[in-house]
Amino acid sequence: MLDEDLRSDLQKRGIFVASFEDLYNWGRKSSLWPLQFGLACCAIEMIATAAARFDMARFGAEVFRPSPRQADLMIIAGTVTKKMAPLVVRLYNQMAEPKYVIAMGACAISGGPFKEGYNVLKGIDRYIPVDVAIPGCPPRPEALLEGLIKLQKKIEGQRLFGPNRARHADTRDAADYPVPSYGAHDLEPPMNPAVFKPEPSRREAE
Amino acid sequence: MSFLPSLESPQTIDVSLGPQHPSTHGVFRMNVTLDGETVTRLQPVFGYLHRNHEKIAEGNSWLAAMPYTDRLDYICPLTNNWAYALAVEKLAGIEVAERAEFIRVITAELTRLQNHVAFLGFVLGDMGAWGTALMYAFREREKILDLFESLTGARMMCNYMRFGGCRCDLPPGWLDTTRKLVDGFPKFLDEMEALLTGNEILLARLQGVAPMTADRAINGGMSGPVLRAAGVDYDIRKVDNYGIYNRFKFRVPRGTVGDCYDRFMIRVLEARESVGILKQAIAVIPEGPVVNPKAKQRGFRPPAGEAYGRIEGPKGELGFYLIADGSDKPYRFRIRPPSLINLTLLEELCVGTKIADVMVILGSIDIVLGEVDR
Structure with a gap:
């Protein structure tokens, strides 16, 4: 890595030195294009975040794209029902790498207030990897902005090469996630074990 | 696609x-x-947002169903609260505190304002003016959400009404802020109308698209602005006189041909009437308790019976049909959502039109999926 003193010295002379990774990550984190995809109540707060007062454009993420092919970021804004879950996974598969997921609100994280419902998926992290989870019902627009900043920080630290490289840079990793099908009582399979690795609850750990 | x-x-x-x-x-x-x-x-x-509202409510206590009603039509939580509270009050014969009745009218009319404003933004988005109109609309909506937040603690999920009244009194200065907002609101509507209602593109996209006769609207079970746009004089605020609506002077705007333009304009006119109601209500709101002290909230057990309570929600007739068996849970909790029933005529309206008009027709009906699928 470049010496910080040397870097600032060069900067004073108008020479900017950056590693390829830094430049690449800086570009990506500053122009995240979210998928214009609202599921429920949180979608209204997502729209409010993009609207005049909260102005998501300040963080470079205002270009909502209706097509998954053009989007980098999927904001899962609302309750994912069992009828909707396969479509959410399919939309995620249709997005081009590198792609990120924000689970916005209690429903997307765990089912939220509707967790006991027979038709509600208890968290989208059962099928697709979630990068940032924002609690709240619904989260305030400020919370969504903070989630976005958290995601930008995460992108900033991602490595492109080496053993710790990011998922999207690892060609061995699966790009497609299996889409669940409608079973007799539940989705088949009820979760994707390659993705869903919940931490054991405190009671189980003891 | x-x-x-x-x-x-x-x-x-x-x-x-x-x-x-x-x-x-x-x-x-x-x-x-x-x-x-x-x-x-x-x-x-349908069914992509079926969240089991009715089943969950039947497993919870009477009061615990209140926050779930917020999430039905998530753009207008306070009117949903009121409809449920009204049904329970009818079921158990609870009197509502005088001040609470005024607060309910004020919050419901504010909800109607912000729903209709958001509608203007969304329907313009459906026509292809994505963004700009919505920005204007949401700027105004945020001001109303601020009022809700200072009153109830939440921007969207207010959970504010209680059986026999409201949860808490108005914070100091709330009425003054509301008065200022209400006084300034017609200016926003004028601005929106100056930009929109005479606009040639908007007229071309809305006028004559999917007209609905009064007979058809009644037979289709329509309610709310969609019904009134077809020329039917039916407003539950006038018909039922629920709450204290008979104390306020307001008119019920009606359309003539029931096309998309009528459905669009009826919202603007209704918003103007709501401003009038708000002004009257703010001027005469009395002091007093905000909840009936005899009404029980926790451990509430109404006598066995059934009741149907309905209000004129911003989208139409929102009703709750409740059956009590004397226990602490509803035996049956049925929601009559305006959005779902207003969709009955969707096919009839859309057949024969162009594909681009389908979105406008759907937008002009003004649905919210939380309520359609429940």
Whole structure:
């Protein structure tokens, strides 16, 4: 890595030195294009975040794209029902790498207030990897902005090469996630074990 | 979207619009058969947001159903609260505190304002003016949400009404802020109208599109602005006189041909009437308790019986049909959502129009999927 003193010295002379990774990550984190995809109540707060007062454009993420092919970021804004879950996974598969997921609100994280419902998926992290989870019902627009900043920080630290490289840079990793099908009582399979690795609850750990 | 050659005729194709579509107002899906650009058949597909509201409410206490009503029509939580509280009050014969009645009218009319404002933004988005109109609309909506937040603690999920009144009194200065907002609101509507209602493109996209006769609207079970746009004089605020609406002077705007333009304009006119009601209510709101002290909230057990309480929600008749068996839970909790029932005539309205008009027609009905699928 470049010496910080040397870097600032060069900067004073108008020479900017950056590693390829830094430049690449800086570009990506500053122009995240979210998928214009609202599921429920949180979608209204997502729209409010993009609207005049909260102005998501300040963080470079205002270009909502209706097509998954053009989007980098999927904001899962609302309750994912069992009828909707396969479509959410399919939309995620249709997005081009590198792609990120924000689970916005209690429903997307765990089912939220509707967790006991027979038709509600208890968290989208059962099928697709979630990068940032924002609690709240619904989260305030400020919370969504903070989630976005958290995601930008995460992108900033991602490595492109080496053993710790990011998922999207690892060609061995699966790009497609299996889409669940409608079973007799539940989705088949009820979760994707390659993705869903919940931490054991405190009671189980003891 | 997916395109398939139709089975019915080689000339037509089947298009699946939604559930992920920028203009379906959530996760609504329409299977459309197209002949060129003309819609020959339209089949709505529901259930992508079925969140088991009724079943969950039947397993919880009476009071615990209140926050779930917020999430039905998530743009207007306070009117949903009121409809449920009204049904329970009818069931158990609870008197409502005088001040609470005024607060309910004020919050409900504010809710109507912000719903209609958001509607203007969304319907313009459906017509292709994505963004700009919505920015204007949401700027105004945020001001009303601020009022809700200072009153109830939440921007959207207010959970404010209680059986026999409201949860807490107005914070100091709230009425003054509301008065200022209400006084300034007609200016916003004027601005919006100056930009929109005479606009040639808007007229071309809305006028004459999907007209609905009064007979058809009544037979289709329509309610709310969609029904009144078809020329029917039916407003539950006038018909039922629930709450204290008989103390306020307001008119019920009506359309003439029931096309998309009438459905659009009726919202603007209704917002103006709401401003009038708000002004009257703020001027005469009395002091006093905000909840009936005799009404029990926790451990509430109404006597066995059934009741149907309905209000004029911003989208139409919102009703709750409750059956009590004397226990601490509702035996049956049925919601009559205006959005779902206003969709009955969707196919009839859309057949024969162009595919681009389908989005505008859907937008002009003003649905919220949380309420359609429940």
